[in-house]
Amino acid sequence: MPEMNMAKAINLALHEAMDRDSRVIVMGEDIGPDEGVFRVTEGLWKKHGEKRVIDTPLAESGIVGAAIGMALYGLRPVAEIQFAGFEYYAFHQIEMHAGRYRNRTRGKLTVPMVLRCPSGGGIRAIEHHSESREAIYAHSPGLKVVIPSGPRSARALLHAAIQDPDPVIYYEPKALYRLFKENVPETIETLPIGRAQVIQEGSEITLISYGATVRAMIDAAEILEEEDGVKAEMIDLLSIAPLDTETILNSVRKTGRCVVIHEGPRTCGIGSEVVARINEGALLYLEAPIKRVTGYDVPIPYFAREKAYLPDGDKVVSAAREVLSF
Amino acid sequence: MPEMNMAKAINLALHEAMDRDSRVIVMGEDIGPDEGVFRVTEGLWKKHGEKRVIDTPLAESGIVGAAIGMALYGLRPVAEIQFAGFEYYAFHQIEMHAGRYRNRTRGKLTVPMVLRCPSGGGIRAIEHHSESREAIYAHSPGLKVVIPSGPRSARALLHAAIQDPDPVIYYEPKALYRLFKENVPETIETLPIGRAQVIQEGSEITLISYGATVRAMIDAAEILEEEDGVKAEMIDLLSIAPLDTETILNSVRKTGRCVVIHEGPRTCGIGSEVVARINEGALLYLEAPIKRVTGYDVPIPYFAREKAYLPDGDKVVSAAREVLSF
Amino acid sequence: MPRKPIELPMQVEYMSILDDTGEVDKELEPKVEAAQLKDMFRWMLYARRVDERLLKLQRQGRIGTFPQATGHEAISLGSAINLKPDDWHVPAYRELAGFLYRGWTLEGILIYWMGFEEGARPPEGVNDTPIAVPIASQLLHAAGMGMAANIVGDKKVVMTYFGDGATSEGDCHEALNFASVFQAPVIFVCLNNQYAISVPLSKQMHCETIVQRAVAYGMPGIKVDGNDILAVYVATKEAVERARSGGGPTLVECLTYRYTPHTTADDPSRYRSDEETQRWVAKEPLIRFEKYLKNKNVLNDADIKKMDEEIEVRINEAIIAAEEATKKPPLSDPLAMFDYLYADLPQNLQEQREELAKALGLNTSETEPRNAATSARRGA
Amino acid sequence: MPRKPIELPMQVEYMSILDDTGEVDKELEPKVEAAQLKDMFRWMLYARRVDERLLKLQRQGRIGTFPQATGHEAISLGSAINLKPDDWHVPAYRELAGFLYRGWTLEGILIYWMGFEEGARPPEGVNDTPIAVPIASQLLHAAGMGMAANIVGDKKVVMTYFGDGATSEGDCHEALNFASVFQAPVIFVCLNNQYAISVPLSKQMHCETIVQRAVAYGMPGIKVDGNDILAVYVATKEAVERARSGGGPTLVECLTYRYTPHTTADDPSRYRSDEETQRWVAKEPLIRFEKYLKNKNVLNDADIKKMDEEIEVRINEAIIAAEEATKKPPLSDPLAMFDYLYADLPQNLQEQREELAKALGLNTSETEPRNAATSARRGA
Numbered sequence A, B: 001m002p003e004m005n006m007a008k009a010i011n012l013a014l015h016e017a018m019d020r021d022s023r024v025i026v027m028g029e030d031i032g033p034d035e036g037v038f039r040v041t042e043g044l045w046k047k048h049g050e051k052r053v054i055d056t057p058l059a060e061s062g063i064v065g066a067a068i069g070m071a072l073y074g075l076r077p078v079a080e081i082q083f084a085g086f087e088y089y090a091f092h093q094i095e096m097h098a099g100r101y102r103n104r105t106r107g108k109l110t111v112p113m114v115l116r117c118p119s120g121g122g123i124r125a126i127e128h129h130s131e132s133r134e135a136i137y138a139h140s141p142g143l144k145v146v147i148p149s150g151p152r153s154a155r156a157l158l159h160a161a162i163q164d165p166d167p168v169i170y171y172e173p174k175a176l177y178r179l180f181k182e183n184v185p186e187t188i189e190t191l192p193i194g195r196a197q198v199i200q201e202g203s204e205i206t207l208i209s210y211g212a213t214v215r216a217m218i219d220a221a222e223i224l225e226e227e228d229g230v231k232a233e234m235i236d237l238l239s240i241a242p243l244d245t246e247t248i249l250n251s252v253r254k255t256g257r258c259v260v261i262h263e264g265p266r267t268c269g270i271g272s273e274v275v276a277r278i279n280e281g282a283l284l285y286l287e288a289p290i291k292r293v294t295g296y297d298v299p300i301p302y303f304a305r306e307k308a309y310l311p312d313g314d315k316v317v318s319a320a321r322e323v324l325s326f
Numbered sequence C, D: 001m002p003r004k005p006i007e008l009p010m011q012v013e014y015m016s017i018l019d020d021t022g023e024v025d026k027e028l029e030p031k032v033e034a035a036q037l038k039d040m041f042r043w044m045l046y047a048r049r050v051d052e053r054l055l056k057l058q059r060q061g062r063i064g065t066f067p068q069a070t071g072h073e074a075i076s077l078g079s080a081i082n083l084k085p086d087d088w089h090v091p092a093y094r095e096l097a098g099f100l101y102r103g104w105t106l107e108g109i110l111i112y113w114m115g116f117e118e119g120a121r122p123p124e125g126v127n128d129t130p131i132a133v134p135i136a137s138q139l140l141h142a143a144g145m146g147m148a149a150n151i152v153g154d155k156k157v158v159m160t161y162f163g164d165g166a167t168s169e170g171d172c173h174e175a176l177n178f179a180s181v182f183q184a185p186v187i188f189v190c191l192n193n194q195y196a197i198s199v200p201l202s203k204q205m206h207c208e209t210i211v212q213r214a215v216a217y218g219m220p221g222i223k224v225d226g227n228d229i230l231a232v233y234v235a236t237k238e239a240v241e242r243a244r245s246g247g248g249p250t251l252v253e254c255l256t257y258r259y260t261p262h263t264t265a266d267d268p269s270r271y272r273s274d275e276e277t278q279r280w281v282a283k284e285p286l287i288r289f290e291k292y293l294k295n296k297n298v299l300n301d302a303d304i305k306k307m308d309e310e311i312e313v314r315i316n317e318a319i320i321a322a323e324e325a326t327k328k329p330p331l332s333d334p335l336a337m338f339d340y341l342y343a344d345l346p347q348n349l350q351e352q353r354e355e356l357a358k359a360l361g362l363n364t365s366e367t368e369p370r371n372a373a374t375s376a377r378r379g380a
């Protein structure tokens, strides 16, 4: 396969999934002739028509609720919410039904659906267009949540999500859509949901992130290596729920130091859960408090101040140095 | 004042607030002639009439959205959502507007409203009637969240919430409504939002909880004192957001051991944030991993299995003993 | 003309066939065979007797709080009998007659009200969803099912139920709009019992009928006397036929009364008069259907006595079976709360399951999680 | 009659006064003074020119993506002029004319599109909410304000705006229902520009008009030609008068066309033809109003030229002022993100503010948080 950006890789996965399985249908606002406001659904409507590529009315609860109905019916809907900020309109459907039908009916009725959603900041957007609130879903039993960090993981995780027998929230860090290209393999690849990846081994400190801030983590690791001679171990979580505690603990038991990085708000964010699990499973190995480099507990600002809000390499480096020199 | 139960104390605070301030209005489903499904709004409609005690149509987003409009207008709405599980229908209004108008308009438009809501398990209810998802609001910038643990704190916190210039989520652990009585002072009392209370001093271990599970914490402390001769320091958080980090850290710096208890799901719950803050501020004082005694990461079961799900004194004692003997 | 009324293309209708004295409109009377009519009565009676017994059980503390269904039998049964087993039945919670008719065991229903998820597992052989607690949320699932039926092209229809209070929820609007935009084969049956807990219809909406909401969706709408099983039957039959032949959704408003408290925890004397309730008692659905059937010589007192006896036996057996079931696994096993959340059991839930087992002094190796390969495979 | 159509008590209407050739219906023509008519034109022209310049600024990268308002001037201005300053104006985001008319400075509007919250601060002296980004959510605030007006009894009215796409949201339904149940003085002005981004009205709803939704709420409804400022003015004037005198809410559907891309990031050629757009250009609101005013001898080309010159000066000044403002505090201060979340600054935010200051090498003691006592007192 040629190199491709993440938008293209997601689009590829959608094409592949729809080609392979006629139960897969795609739905959302402006995903048909318009091909999605980020063009992620390019070519699907032309190829499969409006029966399987459905432009819905402007109603997020409607989209999710109808997708749940389709999933109960036996289809495999992949529903898009145009921006993560608007998913809140559907939160009751997600929490009360998508995540619960299997449990409620003791395995009889299931909701194998995917909720795709561009998330996060970095595209100079107005209010409500830059949200990262994956922690809310991690706190909601019955859901799985995955967030890719580049083209290859995006394609592989989307296939895994579509094949999963349970509802999966699939966040697309939109800052990455066109940020860089990667080779994706010829054949379809899936990544196991619930498994993190160690993307660089190291022994002195563990950096943990996912999604768009994996870039900040990598930037920081480069600086740390160059300027401090420290090779950081880097973990890309990929799955937010379930969280891969084992990989996290193994790393921190080795390094004894950790920085966790994400762009959603800090309080009760994924970072706090990571810290709590390290506390439970590796406290005695810790040589310094874990630092959280995250979004602050304010709404992500309109775009002029957004950069200051978002984690970046420098912030991660500072945190890592504090942890290293503790 | 005579001794009264928590339902009565909340009712008293509503009467007092409506008597004092004509801007205070109360609204929700069945809160008028029916006086609330838990009778918490008793007497209000008879006294103040349907202009200030408003039975709304069955629409939670409507209730919250309209309350926001009233608050913008200059009133001080106290809106009720009948059960915390149904607040999800209004989550977009809560997150996108209640918590943001002040920030968005740089202080010009504000939303001084209270969202009252019976929360938690323990009343043999059917699905969706036993939720404790306060962590979602703690993760949403712009909101304050308070949860009383008995009649006196309920009245004082409700007054504080109504007087607060910003939106406050006020959860009423419904298991406590009629569980026990307490004396409340003659004059109106407020508790500062953002401040926890040390309800018992101790030196060997810190127990932290809030809301209904304060009872489990107290039960556990009694057993620990009797059977193990350990006097636990007990913290009642009262405010979930902002969280009183200082009180938590002071205590754990003293005891070096901690159990945090709540009934909402564990992952990304309040407990994880407490652990994360202790990690940041008191790691070196810790002599054992902090234990979380919480609801499990499954929907709270229908009532037959609910008791097994909820934290109780025994679970807290076991956790405390593990922490103590670590 | 630059200022003029807009002609609305669609009209909503009203229909009643069997009035509250038991008189029937001969022209509109549907042709239903005697055996089926008798069977309809039997199901209604069964639902009524179950409801009455549930109340007793609740008073005895043997089941939890529940919403009574008395008076809603004509709506629930009269519509459900128009469905095939593999059509979808998407109820709210007052469709007791429909649940029983669709094959939900009484044992299971009891288990539900005893507080076990196991009671929410739909029976095999039908496409049913369980009770929907969050008001109006199920209507969107029904809309989605109807959209799916159109995609798959298998001619199934979806019948879904909601109360008058439910009409105020945004989800109700979104569901009606989705169904109409996609011409989904969904019959929206509104049980207008004039109250949402304590809130009367006049405070729920500012218009005279619920059925006029159909105008807002360009959808056929019909209002019927919901205590008249013949009218419910005819109206929903037409709607089912239209839906099955590609004619899209219908809104059917069925007017009845909530004869009982909202649930066993409610006290209606706080917000309505006993006289009002009494006025409606005379109109309730079983009395008039009994009269009608007796007039037709389809039913006599001996039949009813026999039905009642059989029903009592069935109810008694079910109660015993349900109470027995609660003593054995899976019901007796609190660890079952972890069994079916996901097709597999993630690590953190495995650990929490063991944590709970330890707290309860249970041996986890003896109680394997039940969300086994079968359900995983079904979902996959 | 046991089966019969239901008579709906209320009719919805259609009205147009000034047609697209500039001809006026003499009977319906409102009596507006020449000076005011001219002023109306001036505001429309101002909004149009601002919109055109915003586009240029966006293309130059000096502001971010924004939704153009061209073609929506008659709706926004024609309705807003019926409000008093202390009535509430609750817009969505295509009401540029209304924003300007209500006293929002162009400098502030530019600052908004440059990505600063400061641009969303409403001016003093009017009761306005800023742009509402989450579709339909503002309608509930409007309903609540109308309920508050009834409680306080101060005779204020609320005018709120939403698109055709917004009608599909549950919040739109809940807002219309609340307003009608509580007879709140709210005028719901729908800017039906026939598209929600790429989705045409025919895929948004299955009925011919939006105004027929009024039937579902027992609410008066009127549809007008939204490119006809006289019709918008008359319809909303009637609605305001009814609302102010206790007659409750009105739904006003204003038909127009989205002449531009949805936002500067949108490419309409993907989903609609250029011919379609061209057909609508001839109907746009300024041309016909200009003709009308010229026919009435209220306006001439010299007037327009003068207006245009003044407007250009104003726009140029505002751009300079806005770009200057971004270089100074508070705009230049990233720490301002912490300033106004709460009336006070909780401990965790104080710490995070310092953390950020440190990361940016700023000195926090020099930049005190701005959410000072004033705002706290206002809220208290």
Ligand SMILES: Cc1ncc(C[n+]2csc(CCOP(=O)(O)OP(=O)(O)O)c2C)c(N)n1
Binding pocket: B029, B058, B060, B082, B086, B089, C067, C094, C133, C134, C135, C162, C163, C164, C165, C166, C167, C191, C193, C195, C196, C197, C258, C262
């Ligand atoms: C979203 C939501 N809000 C509130 C409730 C609590 N509640 C349960 S039943 C009910 C009234 C429902 O009225 P209606 O739709 O008329 O149905 P009925 O009970 O009369 O059959 C309410 C408010 C709920 N279950 N779900």
Ligand SMILES: Cc1ncc(C[n+]2csc(CCOP(=O)(O)OP(=O)(O)O)c2C)c(N)n1
Binding pocket: A029, A058, A060, A082, A086, A089, D067, D094, D133, D134, D135, D162, D163, D164, D165, D166, D167, D191, D193, D195, D196, D197, D258, D262
């Ligand atoms: C709740 C929500 N969902 C989606 C969006 C993204 N979005 C912005 S504008 C728009 C279309 C709005 O259409 P309409 O209501 O007709 O208004 P118009 O833009 O045509 O004026 C959409 C889908 C949003 N802002 N809010």
Ligand SMILES: [Mg+2]
Binding pocket: C163, C164, C165, C191, C192, C193, C194, C195, C196, C197, C258
């Ligand atoms: Mg009802």
Ligand SMILES: [Mg+2]
Binding pocket: D163, D164, D165, D191, D192, D193, D194, D195, D196, D197, D258
């Ligand atoms: Mg539009």
